[in-house]
Amino acid sequence: MSAVPAAGPLPVVDLSDVVDGSTAAGLRIVAVRRPNVPLVQLRLRVPLGGVAARDNPAIRLLPKTLLAGTGGRSASEVAADLQALGMLVGVGASVDGLAMSAGVPTSVLPEALAQMADVIAHPAFPRSQVAGERERVVQEILQEAADPTAIATRGLDARLFPRHPYADPLPSPSAIRRTGSARLSRFHAERVVPSGSVLVAVGDVEPGMLTGLVEELFAGWHGASGGGGVLGEPDAPPPSSGIVLLDRPGAVQSNVRIGTRCPGRDAPAFPALLLASTILGGYFTSRLVDNLRERHGYTYSPHAGIDERRLAAAFAVRAEVGTEVTAAALAEIHYELGRMATTEVTPTELDEARRYLGGVLSMAAATQAGLAGLFAGFLSQGLEPRYLEHLLAQLEEVDAPAVAAAAARFLGPAVMTTVVVGDAAAVAPALEPLGAVTVVSQPS
Template sequence: MSAPLAAVPALTAPKAPKKLRSETVALDSGLTVVAVRKPGVPLVEARLRVPFLSAKAAHPARANLLAEALPTGAGGYDRAGLAAAVQALGGDISVSVDADRLAVSGNVLATNLRALLDLVAALLVEPAYARPEVATERARLVERLGMARARPGVVASEALARRMWGAHPYSLDLPDGDAVAAVTQAQLHATHRDLVRPAGATLVLVGDLPTARLVEQAGAALADWTGSPAARRVPALPASPGGPLLVLDRPGSVQTSVRYGAPAVPRSDPGFPALQLANLIFGGYFSSRWTENIREDKGYTYGPHSRVDHHTLGSTLALDVEVATEVTAPALLETHYELGRIATLPVTEAEVESVRQYAIGTLALSTATQAGLASTLSALAAFDLGLDWIAGQPKRLLATTVDEVSAAAARFFAPTAFTSVVVGDAATIAAPLAALGPVER
């Protein structure tokens, strides 16, 4: 006869993270350098964040093409020469952009940091934007945009953004392909000249070097990067309108893409820890209520997910799920049931304790490596947060009560708080959805 299984022991209290040596220095150019010494491997991770929000209609197309074309040459290097120079250092450089920021990311052996920063400086100060390279990247970007907009999830996300934010820059997640096709080499140079400036930018360096050396090398390498960005007037984020469920027709589609959005609070808000825990309970991890209901119990989907997205001008509670066409209405019925249940009934002590440990653990894991810590600090820098916030968040989560989580759920998860969009076969899904509530087409 086999022995009974032993009970799983309770989780121990989280250990205080080892305090890292750090230094934050504002250079005369306006660039802020955040240097953190994190031993372990002889590397340095670099994350440069340049504010890039603009309300100009042509900006999304120019910004996205700029990010694609920037690494194709600078400082006398062509595309192949620049790639070879980076590889010779045992490093990597990449460029990305979104509505809020232009990001230049890289890593390199600690002994070669200055050389990598010299190459980054060349991108910032002497970008090539050679006409043949611009033409190549423009064609590639137009093709990728066409492929992206063939996916119903992208269509749903863009429709939700337009519905929530109207004409605000946040409403255009991807640029229009025709607008990208019209961008010229001269316009890229002008956009770079106007916006790629150190004032307001933040460079995060995390690695196995003394903080003073990290700052000194950054200041020396980027000494020629000067200037303030052109003045930009961006409207405040409008209030989310709510309203009827918007149904967009995708004839013959075998699945429906569902997107919900509602206002949330930023990480700096005292109520954020409670919202974070409430979100995890609802749909933020694999054992959440929403997942247990429409995946594990009903089998309507492979995986729903809810999250809090943080933009410079505001935060959003977002719900995403793809479901089979024939179960669209039942899936939304169960979604509304779970939203109503968490908004009107208290969460349990066991649920809060489970997601509390999950939130603390995932934060520790996400910042355990040099790369993870650098990326997290870069994201936090936009909100004037840093290592102190990372160190203090576990304490704030531990101090958050069940009543506070229930109050956050009631505030943020009421079904009427959400703006919602579905993309699918309207001939099949519209009538059943209309039985659940008002529908707009």
């Protein structure tokens, strides 16, 4: 009764039945039949072109106002119509694009697609609703400004993507309040166009039938491609040393972010880097969790991962640590980064991380929503629909020297930018031996 049972092979991911097409207007359609349950998961991704920092308020407002009424219907009517069909709808936006998701019953698929087409093609941005949504966004901004984890993430992004929209500073309430219906209508007309956009459909549907329906129901969505130009690639950030300490007086924890720009999925080194990042802090069985949580009890849920944007990627370690152990935790993170960058991982560590990634990805691909999300994420980064199979094969090829090489190049402490949000009076003296500390006061 003591022998641990062996596990067998991972599920095979087979995407050979994915259908990849496009409408006459240039909307790409990626569809696959997975009749697990009687739903279809739809994901629409619209790149927004060459946005600049001044577009930040419009990007914030667009997902909130897109459902605020169309040519023929009020905001309440749109909400009621979506609900009556049993649609589960979400809308979000970032510098990289607008994202609409909908889980819809197969039995009402044509009606649901017509709803999506109407809100994406014909939003009316009624003045009264836009005014209300502006105030909601202002409140959301005030809440984000008070959230220490959000402050820390923005603090690191600002330093990894200087002078680029990816830095994504919080817009001021007055900038939000200056953004009106006319501005949103113009932004929508220029940027929310079918060409370059992609609609993913995964579920209880024949791809051929879906493509026909989309061609017909999205026919009213027009627009030239490239309105607003192309977003430029972010410059490399200047070399960074020392510790940026964003002061949050009285904080009982410090929010630590240590990161660097790194290669994205199109780079040859990416699979090895992904495995290095996973072994370092990508899952519970990682070195950072073992060290910071399971040995020292400094933090609840430390993590290392790669944040991929369309035009750039960044690696980051994050850990929310007790105020009194901030410096000790930072020293342990530096140690683990240095160990990754200077010594090889063990064959067991590599095999476990590889199987973990393979298992998690293949299990995600086994649900409608999971597979739709994977497709949407990869396609909006410019990758092909069958990229997942490619990645799984790539991961099989990586050996320990390749992981060490990627870690040496991209994960060493020397290339990292460090941001800490915490009580400067309490943590700065202890941090000084680890690097020059620059204290930044937070706006109150």
